[in-house]
Amino acid sequence: MDIGHRLRAIRKQRGLSQRELATRAGLTNGTISLIEQNKTSPSVASLKSLLDAIPISLADFFATLEDQNTSKYFFTADEFTEIAPSEITEAGSPVLSLRQLGNARSSSLQVLHEKYAPGADTGPELLSHEAEEAGIVIRGEIEITVEDEVCVLGPGAGYLFNSRLPHRFRNIGTEECEIISACTPPSF
Amino acid sequence: MDIGHRLRAIRKQRGLSQRELATRAGLTNGTISLIEQNKTSPSVASLKSLLDAIPISLADFFATLEDQNTSKYFFTADEFTEIAPSEITEAGSPVLSLRQLGNARSSSLQVLHEKYAPGADTGPELLSHEAEEAGIVIRGEIEITVEDEVCVLGPGAGYLFNSRLPHRFRNIGTEECEIISACTPPSF
């Protein structure tokens, strides 16, 4: 985890001095010096200020830092990363679970293992980017709305549509619903 | 930047208490309490310790934190089209079934519902076109070979690799194996 050298590399790449970056980020040059020498571990607030001033996102900063493209092809179930917005029931179990295969940032394919508790509802979403979305129901039932079309799908059934169309997923049954879905491209 | 709520959501999803996570990360429960309430901005060192103990990567943590944006659309199970080469066992049931969602020829996304009978084997394939391939195992077990790496995946596990790499699927178990997979682009 050499965030110091990475920060320095990015800063120099943009032709910024420590003082210049410090001013933009609302910090001091001394702080940047210490961080770049790994003599201190900045708070995420400080680091975010610095990256915003460069600018580069935290995700990209760490992505290229950690992701030294180790050829990883296989994933155990617990290596999936949960990307669902954090809705929790009173019981503490998640209403909606979207578990992503890999980090899918480097790849052009995003595959998800989805679980919808009874009553779970994504609400109408409006996605603006060009992409396609498809999936197959494994277990339970789900009501899917795309534009003005509504359909209830059971195990073995699937869907396929353009992501920019308004769409909505609702589990209207009494059983948990499980879906495997894919998305392309996962660009933002 | 609500890292507090995101950390809490992930922690609860894994069923961890503040103290439990604190022990694993080498921090204290009080610290986690403050972080989750956004009453303090943790150092990246602290945050990394926490995420390592969960585990989830910093990149994924910030990736899903920063981009929460988020005709025929529906297909019944029998509307899937079988695209596997027709191999039939003595019993008359197919050894290998690759059922494609939609015709997927017009789309840039190909999703398959795959079933491998015990002993089924795709043999080593060499695909030349640039594409990505990913999937999740629903039932049974499958041995997958990519380049020189071999892995046996069970229910919930998944794979993700570039299609031009030589790869092979073999059901080495006694049970039928079921997989949902995705491919992009589906050029033939």
Next chain:
DNA sequence: ATACGCTGTTTAATTTAATTGTCAAGCGAG
């Protein structure tokens, strides 16, 4: 050479994060 403007580093003072110990609330078993 002296002075200037810039670079990045270092030290002591300050601010902030993390720890420690304590507290009340919730839950299940006896």
Next chain:
DNA sequence: CTCGCTTGACAATTAAATTAAACAGCGTAT
């Protein structure tokens, strides 16, 4: 209910990050 155990939150202390200011190095122009 009471006991024991766990959970998350809080106040005071300790540890660490951040600041402000001084430092040394390097070119360049005065």
